[in-house]
Amino acid sequence: MIGVSVIGAGFWARQMHLPALAQLPGVRITSVVATSPESAQRAAAPYDEAQALTDIAEAAADPDTHVLDIVAPPDVHLPAVEIAAAHGKHAICIKPLARDLDEADRMLEAVDEAGTRLFYAENVPFIPALQEARQLVDAGDIGTVFRVKACEGIGEPHSPWFFDPDRSGGGAILDMAVHSLEFCRFFAKAPITAVYAEAGTFVHHDRTTAEDTAVLTLRFANGVIGQCEDSWSLQGAMDSRFEVFGTEGRILVDNLHRQPLQVVNARAGWSYPMPIAGLVADGHLAMLGHFLDCLRSGAPSLSDGHVGRDVLAVVDAAYRSVASGRREEIKETTR
Known part of the structure; x- marks a missing residue:
């Protein structure tokens, strides 16, 4: 039995990670850690025997806990991974891996020294539709891939801390483009x-200095061109589209078309009542299952901490490009 403590009690923890972990065989949710006892108790209540805690170190010290699943704001990622490593526990960390490259490198150093593992919880490679698309590409069904494109947009983040760059580390590039970048990497190979x-900051300039809209143009080592359109500025809807262009065909994945019912109103904004649970359709169940299977078997992971660090290297170059107005080279990656 693998014991998992979930660090964070916000939307993503409650709606995705906790329900997914509860479905996985051989997994026990040992605790939920939040900033307040009330939040921790509310998130832990549906799961038998899960403790409600406010101290990450207390969770990591529990002998029945083997993994910390960090589903908290980015300013918590580094200290939580360091605490996990200090107690000999593995860590799963939601995107972005860290607020910047320095923090990511410190996280990797901590787990290397401890001999523990760090998994990067980026769900994009685990989305069933994209896995199917990857099989078609690998089979040569669209010829040679020469261009990839991703569009990820929302009206605004789901929590106020996103608008504080000291906590979040950045805006739509760090929050949204990390998904688009991983899609492009996954298919450009x-x-x-x-x-x-x-x-730029066009819609939320009264709430943050961070960018709410970004467009990135990528060049890959094999010549493939990539495009990422990412925003917190899409009014009244959500966007999640992925395209792969080949010399003999094209693939379009509209990740919202799995849901034919869209509801938009002035009170609640947009909503998509899901016929397929989001934790399945968006790959979270498969992703967490993959991580825990890797711990059991010792097998390499499709998405470990080095993947998250390499995405941050691109994010770093993107921010340098915004500042310089020029194309920027990517600093050396880890693999």
């Missing part, structure tokens, strides 16, 4: 060597 980025 080569490292990103350069990025040109344009960004």
Whole structure:
């Protein structure tokens, strides 16, 4: 039995990670850690024997806990991974891995020294529709891939802390483009060597100095061109579209078309009542199951901490490009 403590009690923890972990065989949710006892208790209540805690170190010290699943704001990621490593526990960390490259490198150093593992909870490679698309690409059904494109947009983040760059580390590039970048990497199947980025704050300028809209153009080592359109500025709807262009065909995945019912109103904004649970359709169940299977078997992971660090290297170059107005080269990646 693998014991998992979930660090965080917000939307993503309650709606995705906790329900997914509860469905996985051989997994026990040992605790939920939140900033307040009330939040921790509310998130832990549906899961038998899960403790409600406010101290990450207390969760990591529990001998029945083997993994910390960090589903908290980015300013918590580094200290939580360091605490996990200090107690000999593995860590799963939601995207973005960290607020910047320095923090990501410190996280990797901590787990290397402890001999523990760090998994990067980026769900995009685990989305069933994208896994099917990857099989078609690998089979040569659309010829040679030469361009990839991702569009990820929402009206605004689901929590106020996103608008505080000290906590979040950045805006739509760090929050949304990390998904788009991982999609592009997944299908281009080569490292990103350069990025040109344009960004601005058009809708939420009264709430944050961070960018709410960004467009990135990518160049891969194998010549593939990539495009990422990411925003917190899409009014009245959500966007989640992925395209792969080949010399003999094209694939379009509209990740919202799995749901034919869209509801938009002035009170609640947009909503998509799901016929397929989001934790399945968006790959979270498969992702967490993969991580825990890797712990059991010792097998390499499709998405470990080095993947998250390499995505941050592209994010770093994108922010440098916004500042310089030029295409920027990617600093050396970890693999």
